[in-house]
Amino acid sequence: MTRRLLLGYLSLAVLILLSLGIPLGYVYSRAEREQIISSAEDEAESVSAFASLSIMAGRERRELPDRARHCAERIRGRVVIVGDDGRLLATSHALSATESRTLASRPEIAAALRGRDAIDVRTSTIGGVRYLSVAAPVVHGDDLQGAVRLTVPTDAVESRVHRIWLLLAVGGLAVLTAIAAVGLVFARWTSRPILELERFAHRLADGQFTTPAPVTSGPPEVRSLAATFNQTAARLEHLLASQRAFAAEASHQLKTPLAALRLRLDNLEAEMTGHARDSLNAAMTETDRLARMVEGLLAMARMEESAVTPEPVDLDQVCAERLLTWTPLFEQHKAQLALLGDQVGHALAVPGAMEQILDNLLSNALRATPLGSTVTMVLRCTAPDHRHLPTRPAWIELHVIDEGPGMTADQRRRAFDRFWRAPDAPKGGTGLGLSLVQRLAHVSGGEATLARAPGGGLDAAIRLRPAPRASQGRPSRIGLPRRARSDRSTPEAAPSSARSPV
Template identity: 75%
Template sequence: MIRRLLLGYLTLAALVLLSLEIPLGYVYSRAERERIITAAEDEAESVAAFASLSITAGREGRLRRRVTHCAERIGGTVLIVGARGQVLATSRPLSAEQQRNAAARPELTAALNGHDAFEVRTSTIGGVRNLSVAAPIGHGDRPQGAVWLTVPTDAVEGRVHRVWLILALAGSAILVAVAVAALVFARWTSRPIRELERAAHRLADGERATPAPATCGPPEVRSLAVTFNQTAARLEHLLTSQRAFAAEASHQLKTPLAALRLRLDNLEPDVSGHARDSLTAAMTETDRLARMVEGLLDMARLEEGAVVPEPVDIDQVCTQRLLTWAPLFEREDARLVLIGGRVGHALAAPGAVEQILDNLLSNALRAIPAGGTVTLVPRLSASDRRHLHLPGHQTQPSWVEVHVIDEGPGMTAEQRRRAFDRFWRAPDAPKGGTGLGLSLVQRLAHVSGGEATLTAAPGGGLDAAVRLRPVTRTGAGRPARIGLGRKPADAESSARGSA
């Protein structure tokens, strides 16, 4: 931000200086040129008037001293010629060839013909730029002669160059002053914004929010800091309240439910006949309420703060889930199989993959008929086949996917769209669900940087999949950081807590 402000101030200052100094330099250069031309014309007119009087009086001898004095004063050369072009006087000795060349110059010829009162030209004589001025002597169609002056322009050009240099130095000094002032102002303006940015980053990272300074900087920034501090304080209060609820609800809700379930168990030996069905229904609803409370607490804990995904060995997690859930499937006269090759590591929140698979396997177990099969398929995303293969480079897959495919009745497209909503259950769903399992699966996938999807299985049933980002591999194909989530939960408790 400081660089952008500084660049903006300097650009604006440079444009203002250029719009002022360039016209000023051109005006000065033109004024200097006009001044030297006017001075040369005045000298030529003065010498022409003196020469006219001297020629009329027959005193041409006085012309030599006058042209010498004039040449010394202007620092140039003065030449007087007669009506026929003969040299009458010169400020420095000239050879016969130089006299003929001088008399043949265009401006001197024009003055002898009386065409112009003055003829001004810029020429280079002897490698030096000179201003040439020719004026006729006398008036009328037949002048008595002509005066020719040459004035070196190096002094004028030197003054013009010095003025341009002074303007450039002054502009540079002004730009430096503007840069210093702009730097001070930019730092004063951006300091509270940087503090506000750091406070926002700390808040986004889940750290304790520290108030941003609201006493320095422009009024708009101070007002923004005050608003941010109020928002951060309110958000921290809400998070604190949510943490307190999650901590207290775990005891305040689970303990009465456990006591209620124990009392219902104690009533079972004393209940008989038609009342036993009501007791069984009450126990089932109590278990369902306990699972619902557990799911809500899990979702509340997920929403407490930011979760940093870690590398998880997907192959190891799938093998552990197979060993844990296979006995439960066998008890329900069903099979759980694991197929597919190794997929390596993926990024996920700690314990998220285990909890996702527990929920999906629990749903699949309730959905399949007796003798059915549920297939657990870890695989790399098919999109990696579309990557460009370069020699010497190992391509990375776009996703690591884990599919749980059952042979149950499946879901319609509308049901699959609504399946991730909280508390939503399909009309023909098996009893015992809470409507929170798939919502928790989607939430766990999102905090891991992935996505959960439901599609129709090719042979009927439902294909529930979760996609996770692969771990970038370094060295000899090993992940940059290896870590596992929490220890797998017991399958029995997982089945009770899923949808």
């Protein structure tokens, strides 16, 4: 902002200086040229009057050469006097025979011999020097007696004109330097409180509400903005504190009665028979579902109450741990869990987010997959597309692919909505799993999507940014079942996606 303000001040100053300096230089240059022309015309008229008297008295051969030399010395130029027939009467400098014969044909002298009362002004270059030529007729009454030509060098005038342009340029640079210094001070004074406000905004985004932004410096508009920002930050802090208190109280107030209710239902199981036992089992299932729903809501509330920063996470290690944890449960349901793909290294994710994401996706896949089928976790790296986006970084993709019934395109679009469940979804889901998965992917700087798997099931994919190499530690190795690492080639899969809660 400081640079933009300074550039604005300098641009305005340059526009003003050009608007004033160029006309001033032009007016001065024109005045200097008009002055030398006026002086040359006066000298020409003076010599013309003297030559007329000398010719009338018959003393032109004796008086005119001296007069021409004196006048040439005074104007530092040249003087030539010719008669009415074009013959040379006097000159202040030596002329060649050719120049003497062609004097009458010179444009300015010919014009003076034709125009009697006219004074012809011309400019010419002789020997690399610019001259101003002024010719005036020599007349007595109505009789034309000859003509006078004065040539005055204009180098002195040009030098003065160049000097004034140089002075204007130097003066303009000095003014611009002064304006730049003053503008820099003013720009810094204006932008300093805005930069401070930006710094406090970043601290607010990081969850730091301790110190309010200063409201005592800067322009009035900036001070008003800082005061409004502090009010917003205070209100936001109050709202987050209320939400944090609600999450803490709800965690205690909801979990305890649900646990007591589940215990009472367990105690009633031995006394129930027939249809009553079926109703009891249904009540216990709904109680478990309510408990999971409460856990999901509290997890989302805890995630929203404070800002979190993604950190490098060893994705290979996390997937290996989840494989070891979930394999026994899959075997109980007569299904298989496999980990395929490449070693992808570290990805940026919120601490603990990948474990929660995999637990939700694997739980959904286990409920949806038929007996004897396989749920596959696939890791792969997406190389940058240098043809279209040369600066686009690579992605790390994690796919969870099942062999269940899958979802329609409309169901996949709604799958990330809170509490939404597919009409034919298995019992036990809460409708919060995929919503939590999507939110965790977003706060980690990635995305979650759903697509149809090649075999007709669902392909739930998480895309994450790779961690910078400098921040990656030494990858840890975890022993895996032989089946999990027997085939590291990536199977054919649909585009990246994520799974809807079922």
